[in-house]
Amino acid sequence: MGWASITLRVLPRLIAAVILWDILSVLIGTIYSGGFSGFVEYLKTVSGFFILMSSLLAAIAVVTGSVVVYVLSLVSVAIGKGFAGYVLSPAPFIGLGLLLAMDSIALGYREGQGKSIDIGLRGLGRGIAVVIASLGLMIGVSVFAGYALSYIVLSLIDMPRGVSLAADLLANMFSNPFIRLCIFVLAALYLYKTLSDTVEIIAVFVKPSRRLSLGVLRNREDIDIVIEYPLQTLFTFIIALFVVPVVDEFFYVLIRTIAPQLAGLGFESGIRLVADMAVFVLIFVIINRYIRGFTKFGAKARDIALPASLAVLIYATAVLISINRGLPVIQSMLNPDLETLSSRLREGYAAFYISFLYLIDLLTRLVGAAP
């Protein structure tokens, strides 16, 4: 390994370490002075939490030399310092530019294949001018688009405040910093997608390349988009609400059959709520994938597995209840106890929905959206 590639590996980490030193010193200082109790001190405030997280990310960035982790650390420290009322200094952004430049050099560098090119002073000046102009154009466009988007989002957020009584709840929700952060993150992601598409369109029009365009047009993942109808997430959410109590009942009957001593350990109260929610998230993820499978062109035979498995689950639960009542296996398979199951399911649905509403209420109170 030559000196050049060693330098290309060491230098980004060095730059990251120098620039992120104030953030890193938080972590190092805490470890040296107090150990665990120092961390707890940081976790007490929101800004402390974000600064601690960013210092952890900074340590990872210095060790791995990854630009993405560096940016994540910067975002985290910006949020943390924003909560505390400070503004980030411009130094990390200059460091980001240096890191990106090093990264692109490292990507194209091949050991022992170096060649020198001969350009005059004029050519050098022209090259630097092109780089600065394109960078400036990109930064200008992003700043302008960011301002435009923040204007739209802020005016949408700030309008309902005090307009009418009906909009009072909405104003409460929008004034909450957590929800604002979510909206701005979504808006920023959308802005990034829009900008990158726009730049791609302009670049292809300015300098058309047959190979690139053929590559894009041949890539079916990129061109064939699956049209998702709106509110699909809500749709799968409602379906998951229907399915979860059945799956729950199966698991509790299974636990009672296999390990009756576990059933006494508070599975009826506190742990059950947590377990219900874990099962709900799991079912939601599975159903979401299956619904996507249904809406895609050319649904496969395996897409019917979910409804079929639900029917099998209901049958298996009824059989397990029969076995619990002391019937032999063959006879209980022939006479599944559907009546007990249905009465239990009725209770299960009511209990699940009550705990679900309780949890939603708790969550909105926790983030401050409801009084």
Next chain:
Amino acid sequence: MSSRLRAARFWIFVGVGIALVAVSILMFMMAIGYMQRAMVSTSLLTAFIGFTTLSSSLYVLRLAAHIYGVEVGSEEKT
């Protein structure tokens, strides 16, 4: 197919894309207007339509750009 018709087809793509951009800008402005008049859900729905039309216009324009690239682009050395 004559080359004139092919060129016209390309401009149809571009026209649809630009029309969709115009519609989306109109929708964003309408969304702010509705919010000022305290019609919250109407405003949010209008903003949603605006985002959707903006995405679709970008998709159409991107497709048009790559078709243009295939037709007039040069084969560069790799």
